[in-house]
Amino acid sequence: MSHPQTICIAGGGTGGHVMPALALADAVRLHWQDTTVNFIGAERGLEARLLPERGESVLLLTMHAIQGAGLLQRLRVLLWELPSSVLKIMRVWRKAKPQVLVGVGGYASVAGVVAALLSRIPVVLYEQNAIPGLVNRLLYRFCDVMMLGFESAELHLAHTRKSVVTGNVIRSDISETVYQVPATPSLLIVGGSQGAMFLNETVPLACSRLAEQGLEFTVTHLVGAGDGRIESVSAIYEAAGIKAQVQAFSDDMPSLFTKASLMIARAGAMTVCEAAAVGMPALFVPLPWAADNHQYYNAKVLEDAGAAMILDQDVCSVDELTTTLSQTLFERGLLQRMSERAKQAFIGQASELQLKVLSRFLGEVRS
Numbered sequence: 001m002s003h004p005q006t007i008c009i010a011g012g013g014t015g016g017h018v019m020p021a022l023a024l025a026d027a028v029r030l031h032w033q034d035t036t037v038n039f040i041g042a043e044r045g046l047e048a049r050l051l052p053e054r055g056e057s058v059l060l061l062t063m064h065a066i067q068g069a070g071l072l073q074r075l076r077v078l079l080w081e082l083p084s085s086v087l088k089i090m091r092v093w094r095k096a097k098p099q100v101l102v103g104v105g106g107y108a109s110v111a112g113v114v115a116a117l118l119s120r121i122p123v124v125l126y127e128q129n130a131i132p133g134l135v136n137r138l139l140y141r142f143c144d145v146m147m148l149g150f151e152s153a154e155l156h157l158a159h160t161r162k163s164v165v166t167g168n169v170i171r172s173d174i175s176e177t178v179y180q181v182p183a184t185p186s187l188l189i190v191g192g193s194q195g196a197m198f199l200n201e202t203v204p205l206a207c208s209r210l211a212e213q214g215l216e217f218t219v220t221h222l223v224g225a226g227d228g229r230i231e232s233v234s235a236i237y238e239a240a241g242i243k244a245q246v247q248a249f250s251d252d253m254p255s256l257f258t259k260a261s262l263m264i265a266r267a268g269a270m271t272v273c274e275a276a277a278v279g280m281p282a283l284f285v286p287l288p289w290a291a292d293n294h295q296y297y298n299a300k301v302l303e304d305a306g307a308a309m310i311l312d313q314d315v316c317s318v319d320e321l322t323t324t325l326s327q328t329l330f331e332r333g334l335l336q337r338m339s340e341r342a343k344q345a346f347i348g349q350a351s352e353l354q355l356k357v358l359s360r361f362l363g364e365v366r367s
Contacts (some may be wrong), residue, residue: 005032005362006096010040010112011104011135012047013065016268020128020149021047021104022054023169027351032362038098040089042108059092061085063107077107085111090119097121100361103143105133113139122361126354128168128269130297131156147357149269150301151347166354167347168273175348177254179279179339181261185217185329188260188280191224196266198313199285200229203264204236206321210329211240217329219244220256262329267299267310275302276346281338282308283324285316307342 007028012018018041025037039058041047051058063085064077089111101116102124103109116123123143127136130150140146140157149168154160187207191199200223207219219237223229225248237244250256257263257278265271267284275282282302286295302308311324328334 004034004036006036006038006098007358007362008038008040008098008101008112008116009104010101011106011109012039012041013045013106013108015046016128016270017104017106018046018050019270020126020168021102022050023171023351024102024104024126024354025056027169027355028358028362031355035362040108040112042106045106045108047108059089061088061108061111063111065107082111082114086115086118089115093119093121100124100358102126102358103136103139104128105136107135110135110139113142117142124357124361127153129153129294130269130301131292131294133291133294145357145360147354149273149347149350150298152297152301164353164357165347166357167350168269169350169354170270170274170277173254174257174274175277177257177278179257181332181335181339182259185215185261186259187217187219187325187329188256188263188265189219189221190263190265190271191222196224196285196287199264199266200224200233202316202318202321204233204240205318206325207242207244208236208240209318209322210325211242213326215326215330217242217261219246220260221246222249224248261335262325267295269294269298272298272302273346276307276342277348279339279343281328281335281342283311283328284308285311285313288313302342302345305341305345307338307345 009021009025028035028037039051039056041058041060042063043060048060063081064073097119098121100122101112103113104126113123125136125139125143125146127146128149130152132153146163147166148163151165154163157163189199189203219242221233221244223233223246230246234246257280263280263282265282265284267286284299286299299310303310
């Protein structure tokens with residue numbers, strides 16, 4: 001009895017892994033309508049909530065991180081959790097194996113990749129960041145091909161025979177957004193889904209100092225979920241007489257992008273790629289403790305292109321941020337140049353390039 005064609009996407013943990021995985025799944029379903037997409041994730045990851053909410057088929061594993069963990073946890077993961085998870089996956093595959101497994105990063109992807117290798121299933125790795133994560137660096141030698149979100153990621157691979165620069169898939173509503181320098185300077189602060197305490201504490205104070213100088217501008221600040229965040233941040237803007245919209249998060253980023261002159265944000269792979277797609281000038285404050293300092297390398301791609309500036313959180317004071325904002329937010333010519341250079345740095349057609357890679361295992365793409 002023949003079985004429908006299947007692709008399995010393994011990994012997750014954070015939105016930076018889960019959202020690109022979902023974008024890839026949607027593209028696969030669009031072009032191979034008879035293909036089934038299944039997921040493998042971790043019980044502790046974002047995928048454990050998000051994927052079932054979307055009605056996705058997901059096999060959840062008991063997997064913990066080992067990077068930065070103590071010896072006991074490392075031994076537990078390597079000697080018990082990983083082997084158990086691999087066997088769990090292979091039992092599921094007894095009825096029908098997928099034609100290809102895509103590892104998107106995160107520790108759940110390790111079990112998926114190992115199970116695929118033991119089952120002689122082709123493996124495609126997908127690295128979203130400008131510096132490959134520990135998992136993907138370890139697994140690279142065993143995979144068939146690795147898709148890269150940034151060209152600079154190739155510099156961190158032992159060889160590039162099996163790598164293909166595809167870029168990261170950006171939501172269509174964002175990629176279609178057109179940046180224009182607004183008449184009134186407007187600052188957008190984005191700390192990610194969980195917010196960023198440093199940005200919540202520092203940026204409002206810097207804005208207050210700009211207002212004291214008589215500079216006029218508006219602010220949209222996404223503070224992330226958390227008790228009292230909206231109230232405490234709003235109070236600072238209100239006391240300074242700044243017109244500010246403060247909210248936990250937004251489901252309509254295109255609208256915020258069209259209103260903003262300049263964005264201050266962390267430097268996750270998708271945030272950086274969205275800024276490039278829109279042409280949004282940015283000040284990036286990379287998360288200092290991000291694994292392998294990958295947020296710095298993501299941001300450096302646009303800084304090197306002249307589209308963004310990087311601020312080091314460990315040394316960035318309110319005074320320094322105030323000076324930087326005064327030299328960028330109100331300079332229309334500079335903002336326009338940064339915008340043009342951001343668009344030039346953007347890797348377009350990521351979905352088509354990724355589907356071309358997968359066509360080696362799923363057949364030709366039907367347009």
